Amino acid sequence: MSEPGKPIKVPQRPLAPSRILRPTVSRAGGGRDRASLVAKSYEMIAEGSKSFASASKLFDRGTRERVWLLYAWCRRCDDIADGQDLGGELGDQSDIADRVKAIRVLTKRALEGQPTADIAFDAFGQVAAECNLTMEMANDVIAGFELDARGWRPRTGRDLARYCYHVAGAVGVMMARIMGVRPEDEYTLARACDLGLAFQLANIARDMDEDDAAGRCYIPEEWLAEQDIEPGQLMKPHHRGEAADIARDLVLRMHRHQRAARLGTVRLPFRSRWAILAAANIYSEIGYEVDRRGKQAWDRRVVIPRIKKLQLITRAFAEALRNKPLPPDEMPEWELGDILIDVRMLGDIPEQEIKPLPDEE
Template sequence: MLKDLRATPSVAGGGRDRAALVQKARAAIREGSHSFHAAARLFDQRTRERAWLLYFWCRRCDDIADNQHMGGELGDQVDAEARLKSIRLLTRRALEGLPTADPAFDAFGLVAKECRLTGDMAEAVIEGFALDAKDWRPRTEADMMRYCYHVAGAVGVMMAVVMGVDPKDRETLDRANDLGLAFQLSNIARDIVEDDAAGRCYLPEEWLVEQDIEPGQHTKPHHREELAELAARLVDLVEKHEAAARVGAARLPFRSRWAVLSAARIYGAIGRKVRERGVDAWNERVYVPRWEKAWYGIRGFASALINRPHEPEEPIAWGIADYRPAAAVPAASD
């Protein structure tokens, strides 16, 4: 006689101990992102732990997608689609409360349950990895911004929910998306040469054409002046979305507002350093030293306390809907 088969019980975090997951997540963010780790310390304890758990999943997905460790050198990109399928499968199991055998995905299942994160929110992030898996490149500025939405803006949306924003509060989520866009645009400006070495380019093809830069030649020495101009153009966009994000941050609780405003200054400083260095921006990696992060934390505290953000110079007339869907972004080979 066949014995009754027992279904795997559904438990947030896959049945793992919450404290153990939090510690693993904390170790991951400490190694993987010094800037985000510094800003996350300003949250209240519960929000900080949830931010760590969410970051743990984001970092692990990125590493699986790029076949790397903690954002290090890209590995062999063969079987990118298979790795993407694995990310989706593990994420789905995590959301269902099933064990995944991977603490980062179990951590996501836990924070998703605690904060009402949804499969659609997760898929918005995974779509960014899907674009990289297709060796996709942006043709227009709108294409680039859609990519930034998927890889960073959508994370900003989930972070806002982790901080207590109602998932139905579209206006505040739009501004959380702006913060993610600003972060990613700074990263693109800083990493242009590194990305090119890895066979990737996130600068819009139309921008390159406007500068008369030949395909695949944008990082060559004879185009450094043009590249510096394009980087400055990226940083102008950083500051546009950074200003919009401050408007949304005003609606957050004090500790969360402090963390967000500090993070905005830290990541914005990366882009501004690239712009200030001009043609020398890529001679060595741009970073924000610890003392400077502390200074931005102090300034963020003052801004959070006063809580009167300056209105952006450009009226806010955009939102998340303007950066969807990924399906609308044509492949570079089309």
């Protein structure tokens, strides 16, 4: 009993139940059911990239599901950055810098095992936990979106190599990790990067007109100068011949990278080897078709017919069984080791080469 005249001490009680104050438990996939993540990821790849979806079914089940989980994140990041829906037409680009920042924040949260309220990022958190993918790997990919956000354009072939690494080669490295390639196997990782570079070079050659319409240009300024193409005039009718010559150079580089990439498949399990060779065949055919069309390459979008894809997948099966890929006549000029020196030591790009972000003005 308290003494007269003294205030009664009331025990302090928490303002909210303790369960609310506890930190969120970290769980792969943000706590989502893995099967639902896989199912949604497959829907995204089936809609966003029919060629890749076809090739991915050749993997064993475990690898196939992880490939879909990784693809979902890549596709979602690309759509957020470009204001697209599963790779459709480019949307409003006015706030792209803020969107890239959001991509980085959501990716970091996913890697920490926290829910993101976005199934594609939760999918990345799931596959990252299973395959030990890191924020550094993710940042290498996100840097490609950031370059686009800054209105960057390559001055040299070496600049283009870095860009292709960020948007595709780095994904190839993560794909290799998903297929069980160990971090110390630098040769196979370099060949995986080659395949990503080949894919991106094919994409650039095919999409030169679409990029031009969106105000983007991935052709190095030095290459344009060599062809006497004035700024902003690449896809004008009077430069179609020069554009076709540039596309041929891109396809030649693509050819060397995809041939080099095949050398790394020797060490993969059969199903993974078959899938990678099928993807290499299909994407290479896109580049070869651009080259065959010449000046008419951009009259209509290059698409590989279903029957042709089946033929290329069948050819890949025979190649996977034989497992004796021939090296390219000449190894690619761009090597993963050299690119990483630029990325890690030199940074992305000098400040004078980029447009200022809104908060930097």
